[in-house]
Amino acid sequence: MQKQTVAFSRDSSNLFFHILTKCNLSCSHCYINKTQHGENTLDIGTIKDWLGLFSPKAHQTNLIFLGGEPTLHPDLSLAVKEARRLGFLSITIDTNGYLFHDILDKITPDDLDFLSFSLDGATKHTNDIIRGKGSYDAVLSGIQKAGNKGFSCSMIYTVSDKNIHELELMPSLVQRLGISRFFIQVIGMRGESTQSSKILKARQVSKDLWLKTIPQVAETIAASGIIVTYPKVFLTPGEEFQCAGNVAENYFVFPNARVYQCPICEDFPLHSHEIQNNRLVTMPSINEKDLFKLNIPEGCVMNKMIQPGNLAYTKSGKPSHKIACCMLKQELIP
């Protein structure tokens, strides 16, 4: 098994394209913030134009269609085919499993590299408390339908204090479902997670619990032949900190034309670019790029500002550890 930290590089980029913010679910940790991201649904002409904007580097760009729930867009299949025509390195649809508009009948496995399903519990009970009643069954049946048609399925499990106890049940579940890639995410303190009115307020887990649980589960899953990716989160002493915003090309595009380079800036009007008249325009200061330059002993500056709960300090006031960029991943390749 090969274990590697996926270093940032200017030679590869990721385009996270939110084509709408509408969704049929209301997950307790949903990162969509309609005040910041708008409520419109891009028409297919605009989607094609915006894909074209990023197409000069399509051959080195992984494209992920997101929402909201992207299969609620009636023309998602046309967007996927256009992305294939433009030559994007890989094309993924992230879905909550409901697979609206018969999307599996409108595209083929040749059009798409991955259909990525979000599941936040190994049991219906835990998942549906977080994501909504019926969502567990929707994911399982969606994976079965997609698998039967030959699509390659991956899964995203967003870890919080509400579901980390069920991660150890995931290896047998993902094997049974025939998943080819498994992504572990850490819950971000943004979007709905920041709303104090939420009955179910999920939180990040402690450093000790994260380190005790995540690498071990990842290795068990990878040992069964599935590629596993999880965020590094805590840098070990001496490990170099890098902010992806300074080094890599990641773009998070929203239907109100805002373009961010850091996902944890998305709750604020700090976007570094905006699409205006079909051009990618750089925003004036202050924007997220001004924050990327700050070199602080705690590592990620946005983490310190909006989710400092995962920091700790020695008696002399120095940080006990640095927080990695949220885009820094560990990858286990069987």
Ligand code: SF4
């Ligand atoms: S997290 Fe995804 S599936 Fe859940 S409400 Fe938000 S957009 Fe919908």
Ligand code: SF4
């Ligand atoms: S998560 Fe932190 S380190 Fe990563 S891009 Fe954002 S500000 Fe930079």
